Amino acid sequence: MRRPIVRTLARAAALGAAAAALPLASPAPVAADSVVVGGKLVRVADSPWVVALSSRDRFGGTRSGQFCGGVVVGRSTVLTAAHCMSKEVLGVPLRRVSDLKVIAGREDLATNAGNEISVSNVKTNPEYDASTNSGDFATLTLAEPLPESYVIRAAGAGDAAYKPGTSAAVYGWGDTTGRGNYAQSLHAADVTVLADKECQEAYPGSADGTYTPASMVCAGEIQGGRDACQGDSGGPLVARGKLIGLVSWGDGCGRAGSPGVYTRISEVVRVMKRYA
Numbered sequence: 001m002r003r004p005i006v007r008t009l010a011r012a013a014a015l016g017a018a019a020a021a022l023p024l025a026s027p028a029p030v031a032a033d034s035v036v037v038g039g040k041l042v043r044v045a046d047s048p049w050v051v052a053l054s055s056r057d058r059f060g061g062t063r064s065g066q067f068c069g070g071v072v073v074g075r076s077t078v079l080t081a082a083h084c085m086s087k088e089v090l091g092v093p094l095r096r097v098s099d100l101k102v103i104a105g106r107e108d109l110a111t112n113a114g115n116e117i118s119v120s121n122v123k124t125n126p127e128y129d130a131s132t133n134s135g136d137f138a139t140l141t142l143a144e145p146l147p148e149s150y151v152i153r154a155a156g157a158g159d160a161a162y163k164p165g166t167s168a169a170v171y172g173w174g175d176t177t178g179r180g181n182y183a184q185s186l187h188a189a190d191v192t193v194l195a196d197k198e199c200q201e202a203y204p205g206s207a208d209g210t211y212t213p214a215s216m217v218c219a220g221e222i223q224g225g226r227d228a229c230q231g232d233s234g235g236p237l238v239a240r241g242k243l244i245g246l247v248s249w250g251d252g253c254g255r256a257g258s259p260g261v262y263t264r265i266s267e268v269v270r271v272m273k274r275y276a
């Protein structure tokens with residue numbers, strides 16, 4: 001269910017410091033209905049547009065304060081999920097978080113590699129609807145620009161990258177098991193873009209959210225297994241070298257018949273133009 005998912009994230013992320021101090025869980029055999037991201041370790045040098053959102057005040061320092069993902073779409077612009085900026089996730093209203101940062105170029109959160117950049121402005125999509133999860137994005141403005149080489153291109157409406165059956169990859173430092181095992185190092189999982197019809201059948205409208213084709217895209221494996229999970233929210237879904245989605249929601253993680261749902265980037269581009 002949607003609300004419990006978000007609450008779980010806030011609670012688990014607050015405990016993340018303790019969890020991350022433990023050795024990474026060894027790949028235990030997973031039951032058929034079990035939750036799992038099924039990803040692999042990747043180098044941030046190969047995907048410099050993936051960033052971590054951080055607040056050590058809210059989430060502790062062990063994992064650099066990571067609590068959500070983000071993606072660099074302009075030298076000073078990062079996209080993330082609107083729900084990452086909510087009180088449910090942060091535990092306090094956004095204005096009370098004084099150390100919100102974007103961490104670029106650091107795959108291992110236990111190190112101080114790369115750059116930590118202050119966020120000078122946050123704009124949550126005015127059309128975000130927390131009851132259906134539609135329009136789940138926010139724009140962060142960086143206090144210092146990143147190099148142009150960090151920027152990923154967004155796939156516009158009608159781009160072939162959105163076609164069902166396209167291979168895509170989702171990136172993040174979130175839960176790798178569905179049991180609160182937050183990753184210390186960046187992971188990516190290969191998923192397949194699914195047809196809107198399959199996504200609508202999976203999420204016709206419930207407490208989880210409602211699949212809305214105009215503003216969402218869903219991806220995963222119909223038999224389950226590879227997926228994003230808690231802590232990955234706001235991070236990128238990439239296909240054909242372009243950004244197509246932001247991790248948004250799902251029922252559990254990696255469950256058969258419950259694919260991951262992402263904010264559709266072509267819609268983000270459209271809404272951003274309207275409010276620019």
Ligand code: ARG
Nearest residue numbers: 228230231232233250253260
């Ligand atoms: N809402 C979650 C977060 O804040 C992301 C959930 C994604 N779930 C999924 N099964 N793909 O991290």
